Amino acid sequence: MSTIVVPSSPTGVLGDAWRRCVGTGRLNLALRADHQESLALVQSEIGFRYVRGHGLLSDDLGIHRPYDVAGHRGTRYSFTYADQVLDAWLDLGIRPFLELGFMPSGLASGDQTVFWWRGNVTPPRDHGEWAALVQAVVRHAIDRYGLDEVRRWPIEVWNEPNLVNFWQDASQEAYFRLYEVTAAAVKDVDAELQVGGPAISPGADDWWQPFADFVTDRDVPVDFLSFHAYTTGPAQHVPFGTYQTLRDPQSLLDQFATPAKLLAGSRLEGLPTHVTEFSTSYRPDNPVHDTPYQAASLAPVLVGGGDLVDSFSYWTFCDVFEEENVPTSALHGGFGLLGHRQLRKPAFHLYAFMARMGTQVLHRGADHLVTRDDAGRVTVLAWQPVGGTDAPDEPARHELRLSLPVPGAGRVSVHRSRVAPEQGDVHSAWRHLGRPGSPTSRQLDLLHEASEPVRSLTSLDVVDGRVTLDLTLDRHEVTLVEIDAVHDETPAWLDDARILGRQVAAQGA
Incomplete structure (x- = not known):
């Protein structure tokens, strides 16, 4: 050997791209004790900088509240739950990476939903009302946390619009319009707020050039780029679980590098790039997530990913997570670094090991x-x-x-x-x-x-x-x-050979 x-x-400096962001389940789940206890543990041993999850604008967080009662008609914005979530995160030293989605039912143009909890994935029926909602969210955050703080929060427009599951008809035209309206609404509040996208899934590289052309031709603000990366193939379903083929871990690093190559020479070249979801499997019920293989496969990614992107967000920090319905067992192949009740998985230890390095x-x-x-x-x-x-x-x-x-x-x-x-x-x-x-x-x-x-x-x-x-x-x-x-402080009279009380024969006897 x-x-x-x-x-x-x-020979270099170990940056923090590997722990700059981490994923979570829909934001309503952050109100649960298991989620809060898990995040506290993760922060104490790893210390992520940002956290990203779905459902900020979905009905179960209750921000968008249209009313038509006794001759009174309008929209009220309620931040009761959102404040509890963001307050708790900030108290633990982690900032939100705000994903704007999904569509509130009172603003949706259709009834198509995704996941067990029915996040609406249709465009807004009124883009002006959508812009007002976005501005209400941003202004409330500024009022509560201060402009300097909120300027540090990346604001991402939607999630995986290239997939029909997450965006009606996976329409580029409809997404580009949503992005333009959203970016303008954010910048009208404050020009230094960060807005970006398109948060596309693996296999959607054909979206990059049209997105670059659109924002260039119409002079739409883009402060950062976001996308997702996974290494698994199609799902092989069994009851309450999934198996999938796996690609070599290098494929994650190759995916990290792709947007910069495709956008070279465009207006988007050189922008901060964030992988806002990554893991082996994109399924929340694949047992590979719970195994030592998961940690070994991701080790070279954590070590080398920061050479390629500004952040890459593990999906997710804990198994308090519901997409395909409520999990059926304590360990179920969930995305989390932690299982339910803060059970530490091997991937959690990989991150904790990295956090202890120089x-x-x-x-x-x-x-x-x-x-x-x-x-x-x-x-x-x-x-x-x-x-x-x-x-x-x-x-x-x-x-x-x-x-x-x-x-x-x-x-x-x-x-x-x-x-x-x-x-x-x-x-x-x-x-x-x-x-x-x-x-x-x-x-x-x-x-x-x-x-x-x-x-x-x-x-x-x-x-x-x-x-x-x-x-x-x-x-x-x-x-x-x-x-x-080692600074040896052993006194001269100590003799470990005599711990059992036996006398040592004198030398030469």
Whole structure:
């Protein structure tokens, strides 16, 4: 096994594109205790900057309230629920990435809906009333949180309008009109507010040039671009679940890079670019989300995605999420980093590992990232490279040897945290318990305990300012190694050989 010699001087800086945004279920779900407790946990261990979800304007959040009673007719805007959601998010240090959708029923031009909770996906029957709604939302936010704060909130127009499920007839013409009206409404409130789109799904690259042409020809404001990326194929349905083929994780990075290539030379070239949804599967009931494979496949994406886009938002931070109806079991293949009751999945640990790394990048490879923080602590994130459905099965072991520049002299401590099948793997633990739909308190305790990474603490000798770190990773493993200088305070009279009370024979006796 060859040794990778990691340089002593930084080669770059680890940015925060990987945790700049995260997804959530429809905003009404943020009123639930499980959602709030999950977000608090995610923020304490990862610290996302923004959160994005559907349904800001849907009926269940209750903002748009038309009335016609006793000769009184008009529209009232109610922010009772929206305020509770945004207040809670901001209190936890996370800002909204506002997605404007879906259509309130009192403003909708039709009755087509999506999801179990029936988000309306038709254009507004009156674009002037839509503009007034958008402005009411923005002005209320400014009044409540201040202009400087709201200027930091990206405002995204709709969600996946290229799909007939999310936008009636997937009409470009109708979406472009909605985008133009919305952008003008936002800018009429304040020219420095950020508005963008088109929030298209994978496979919709043929939308980029028409969108660029439209906003250029009509001089429509665009402050950022947004789109989605997934690696799975068509759904293979079973009762209350889905299986899908998987593409190589590199396909996510290829999708991240595509818009910049297609828009080179256009007016949109160089704009901030946000992947406002990404994961392996686009289904909320695919068990791959709950497995160590999910973490191993996304490790190179978290490490390399910031080279290509300004943010990429994991879909989603928790399983408090309802699209295909209410989930039927505690673990059900949901999108979340966390399952219900804050059960930590392997992908959660991947993000938590990244959050513990330094900002000085010393080395990057196909299976590792090495960083250092300002205190000199060296961290190594390592993973077994994985492929997709068409790739051969990954081997049972993956080996890596690194020569690392380390702080101090003498010895360093080596703290390792591991996640792999049967190690820090809540899905395997749940399977061993018989896949209980509603775990008892005892079973929840066991699942929480089993979901913790396997940890060890050892030490290594420093030779000429370096240590050699040999890592053997299990199949689909993601591991974090943290290396700190040891300041030995062992008194001279201590002798660990005598812990059992036995006398050590005198030398030469």
